[in-house]
Amino acid sequence: MTHPTANRTVLISGASVAGPALALWLHRYGFVPTVVERAPELRTGGYKVDIRGTAVEVCRRMGVLDAIRAGSTDMAGGSYVDAKGRTVGEMPAEIFGGRVEGDDEIMRGDLARILYERTRDDVEYLFGDSIAALDDDGGGVDVTFESGTRRRFDLVVGADGMHSNTRRLVFGEDERFERYLGAYISIFTAPNRLGLTRWETYHARPDKLICVYSAAGEQAHTAKNCFVFASPEQLSYDHRDTAHQKRLLADAFAGDDWEIPRLIADAADAEDFYLDAIALIEMDRWSSGRVVLLGDAAHCASPASGQGTGLALTGAYVLAGELAAAHDDHRTAFDAYERVMRPGVELNQRFAAGFVKEMTLSSRWKIALRMAMVRTLPRTPWKNLVAKKIRDDIQRAAHAVPVKEYRVPVRGYEPGCAAPTVSA
Ligand SMILES: Cc1cc2nc3c(=O)[nH]c(=O)nc-3n(C[C@H](O)[C@H](O)[C@H](O)COP(=O)(O)OP(=O)(O)OC[C@H]3O[C@@H](n4cnc5c(N)ncnc54)[C@H](O)[C@@H]3O)c2cc1C
Structure with missing residues (x-):
């Protein structure tokens, strides 16, 4: 050779x-x-x-x-819940991830x-x-x-x-x-407060999206708490100052209900806390x-x-x-x-x-509309068409190179x- x-x-x-x-x-x-x-x-x-x-x-x-x-990660699927924690709609992991055979997900x-x-x-x-x-x-x-x-x-x-x-x-x-796309994302390991197993739970609020998931291989008592929030202006902080970033996250979700106060509070002990602009x-x-x-x-x-x-x-x-x-x-x-x-x-x-x-929606009525879709879609004849459209878009991007x-x-x-x- x-x-x-x-x-x-x-x-x-x-x-x-x-x-x-x-x-x-x-x-x-x-x-x-x-x-x-x-x-x-x-x-x-x-x-x-x-x-x-x-x-x-x-x-x-x-x-x-x-x-x-x-x-x-062997995820089984995910669901949207409302502010009272009631399930609005569920989807299997393949549809959530736009996956076809051979695709996989790993930490x-x-x-x-x-x-x-x-x-x-x-x-x-x-x-x-x-x-x-x-x-x-x-x-x-x-x-x-x-x-x-x-x-x-x-x-x-x-x-x-x-x-x-x-x-x-x-x-x-x-x-x-860097081209800022108008939102921030934070994710960290936390106690599995929602008792999830290979499942992700989403909750939407105006300009915010919360996702909690526990994947296969994750220790049974831990989950990932993930928060996305829109911010027209870029925040000013030091990338190495985690304490300040935790305060920024807490401020962004202050006053929100559902499980949010507990989930945010877990950031205090997170050793792998991550917050960054979506850019x-x-x-x-x-x-x-x-x-x-x-x-x-x-x-x-x-x-x-x-x-x-x-x-x-x-x-x-x-x-x-x-x-x-x-x-x-x-x-x-x-x-x-x-x-x-x-x-x-x-x-x-x-x-x-x-x-x-699409990740965050700016008003309560837009969220209500999305939740109505999430609730009714699985019972409509177009569910396969919508799933195919999601899958085709993701697959086109995944095969683009x-x-x-x-x-x-x-x-x-x-x-x-x-x-x-x-x-x-
Ligand atoms: C919250 C979140 C969710 C994501 N979800 C997905 C997803 O679902 N699917 C997907 O495909 N991608 C996802 N990504 C993106 C994915 O993580 C990255 O695109 C991917 O990890 C890029 O790999 P990389 O090796 O280029 O960079 P990175 O994974 O960022 O690695 C960079 C490495 O460089 C090291 N480093 C930094 N500075 C220095 C230095 N000065 N000297 C030496 N080493 C240094 C870092 O410690 C790190 O190990 C997600 C990212 C985030 C933040």
Whole structure:
């Protein structure tokens, strides 16, 4: 097999989904990836994420599909409840998630762990460190880490999420690329107050949506409390000041009834508390010199798309495939990666920008109308048509990036063997 002769060493910033997935492919193609992660150890917390469409095939080729199936959230379905906790209507999980056969859902942390365990023996991981400075001199990139270590790499990949450190160092501040979609989302682990088992419960209030779910594999006594609230203005807070973020959440839901006071109060003890704007990252270009961005760092489609994980996994497959196919020419590879990914990314971002408006409804009568639909639809002849429309829209987005074949040899296989499919 032919290993790359130039551009062999690749520093990847971020060990969540995109980073370890890229490391897996790069190692197979003969590159030498190093992953640096700011957290002191693998971050295993999170929320449930969808694996649909193109991402299912990518996971199969990575050889992780069975592990994903084994770690499935296995949700049975969900319901809307009114302010008295009475069920308005229910739906099975397939319809909620717009899923077709083969699609699955897993907790983000479980997916990160699967990818990490598949790569840790072959890939160098540096936990508890971060890139402090980058100097791309055209022939390579000199990297200074926050720990003070200095090393030189052929290429650097920023897979460090929506608030990417790599993007800030090379392209500029977040504000230049962030398009706020008018709402915030918060999620954290809490006691399972509603006694849910593989079930999600939704409650809508003007400009707000609350979702509580407990997935398979979740400890029986825990659930995820998730809150979405519209806010025309962007809130001002420090991303590292969790106490302030908890106060912002409590203020947004102050005075609300149903179970909200209890659910919000649980934020006080949550160690994995998350609050962020629902926003897109939009960039004219994802690479500069020898540095390239991947996943949410390049093109966050927001939780409203339900596709960020799929795009991160697919992007890792495409970036590694193009680097291997381009025979050491990273410029050609970065251009091709962007050509393959961009139309699908943009479609998903449009989908998210439209869907975010549906997540919260601005008035009581709009909520009443939606609840009437939720209540009556399952008894009408159009229920299958509506379910099909939801599924078709989601599936179009999930298949928006094609599965490109890369006819390059992979580790452990004879030169000339076909696509990396053989290694799945
Ligand atoms: C509430 C919520 C719900 C979601 N639901 C879905 C869903 O249903 N379906 C779906 O497909 N997607 C969903 N997503 C989106 C999905 O989580 C992301 O799109 C996906 O995780 C992107 O992966 P990533 O690896 O690009 O970035 P991230 O998962 O954000 O990972 C970035 C990594 O970089 C690390 N890092 C950050 N800064 C540094 C630094 N300075 N140095 C080194 N490392 C650093 C972080 O610690 C992290 O490990 C959801 C997101 C949220 C917030």
